[in-house]
Amino acid sequence: MARHNASELARRLARDAEAVCRHYLSNGRRQGRYWMVGDVRNTPGRSMFVRLSGPEFGPGAAGHWRDAASAEHGDLLDVIRVSCGFIDFRDVANEARRFLSLPRAQPPPKPARTPVPAGSPQAARRLFAMSQPIEGTLVEAYLRDRGIKALHATGSLRFHPRCYYRPDDHSPTETWPAMIAAVTDLSGHLTGAHRTWLDPGGFSETTLGKALIDTPKRAMGDLLGHAVRFGLAGEVMAAGEGIETMLSLRCVLPTMPMVAALSAAHLSAILLPDTLRRLYVARDDDPAGDRALATLIDRTQEAGIEAIVISPRLGDFNEDLRLLGLDALRAASRVQIAAQDVAQFMELTA
Structure with a gap:
């Protein structure tokens, strides 16, 4: 669809912005000249605000929105795209036309989406x-x-x-x-x-x-060297194998950046940020975990990074959390990390 047609659809939606919000952002509510909701995915809350009145163009235009928490912003076509889960703009435009009771556009034929290799x-x-x-x-x-x-x-x-x-x-x-x-x-x-x-x-x-x-x-x-990340790494970081393992450790070290490498082999090969000065390695209690641990410690020492191993009492930190409880996990972890990191990263109250 041509750009000017998209702009016209956005303007028409903005003329009835409150009705659009009530339909696509139904978990929100009107507050003065704005519609307040958690985010553009229709989560309950008050972080995102949509202007319900204003000029058709420029700053303060009706239908424009911003999420104070994520800094996302856009117009009512973006609301339809995200809240409905559309990827192609043609689907967004057709949904907007349906809402506005306009005839569906007949776009020129377009090539099918280029297939991508499975697992790539x-x-x-x-x-x-x-x-x-x-x-x-x-x-x-x-x-x-x-x-x-x-x-x-x-x-x-x-x-x-x-x-x-x-x-x-x-x-x-x-x-x-x-x-x-x-x-x-x-x-x-x-x-x-x-x-x-x-x-x-x-x-x-x-x-x-x-x-x-x-x-x-x-x-x-492409997994080698990469990881699932929780928080932005600085001078201190924790690394381990499993997602649930690292999220469990995060329950007692909630502000420490952490990564899950997904396997012992990938943990031993994880790439380390230039800013890193101390790495906590969350050990899994098995032979593969011990081999990964030895390799990773060798690499950190060569890079001039301090490596500290923290071990669970059972098989992994999620077992500790589920079977021994949060207080036991906190107590066992506290004695294994540096005193300055206890003060900076550990949640000391339940």
């Missing part, structure tokens, strides 16, 4: 883009059922309600809900994705909330 970084980026934030989803319930309550700054995690799963090359494709984790390089560029397929029935002591399939966890894309 491009496929990982598409999968992550098609997923949604974890708030209020099965992913949030899965993590909370595993005792993980500290879910701040988890933008690297998303939820896909029907993620493809194929047991092998000779089996039909299934769909399961899944936790999707972005694997990124040191600059934040998405290079891969990790999928944890979930049981729609919820948590049980036998599955711990994962789907009843042969391999409920798989990664795709």
Whole structure:
């Protein structure tokens, strides 16, 4: 669709901005000259505000919005795009025309979307883009059922309600809900994705909330050296294998930047930021974890980085959290980290 047609659609939507907000941002409410809601994905809250009146163009125009928490901004076409989960602008325009009771546009034929190789970084980026934030989803319930309550700054995690799963090359494709984790390089560029397929029935002591399939966890894309990241690395960082392991440790070190390398082999090869001066290595209690630990310590020493190993009392830190409790995990971790980092990063009260 031509740019001037898009602008005209945005103007027409802005003339009835409150009706648009009531339909697509139904979890919000009017407050004075604004519509207030949590974000453009229709999350309850008050971070995002939409102007309901104003000029047709320029600063203060009706229909323009901004999210104070994320700095996202746009117009009412962006509201339709994100809240409906559209990727192609043609779908956004058709939905806007449907809302405005206008005839559907007949765009010129366009080539089909270029296929990308299965398991490639491009496929990982598409999968992550098609997923949604974890708030209020099965992913949030899965993590909370595993005792993980500290879910701040988890933008690297998303939820896909029907993620493809194929047991092998000779089996039909299934769909399961899944936790999707972005694997990124040191600059934040998405290079891969990790999928944890979930049981729609919820948590049980036998599955711990994962789907009843042969391999409920798989990664795709360019993984070597990269990781799932929680927080921006500075002079101090913690690194370990599993997502749930690192999120468990985060429950007692909530402001320490952490990364999950997804496997012992990838942990030993993780790329270290130039700013890093001290690395905490969250050890898994198994032979593969010990080998990864030895390799990573050698690499940090060569780079002039202090390495400190922190060990769980059981098999990993999520086991400690679930079976021993938050206070026990906090006490065991406190004696293993430097005193200055206790003061800076550790939450000392329950």
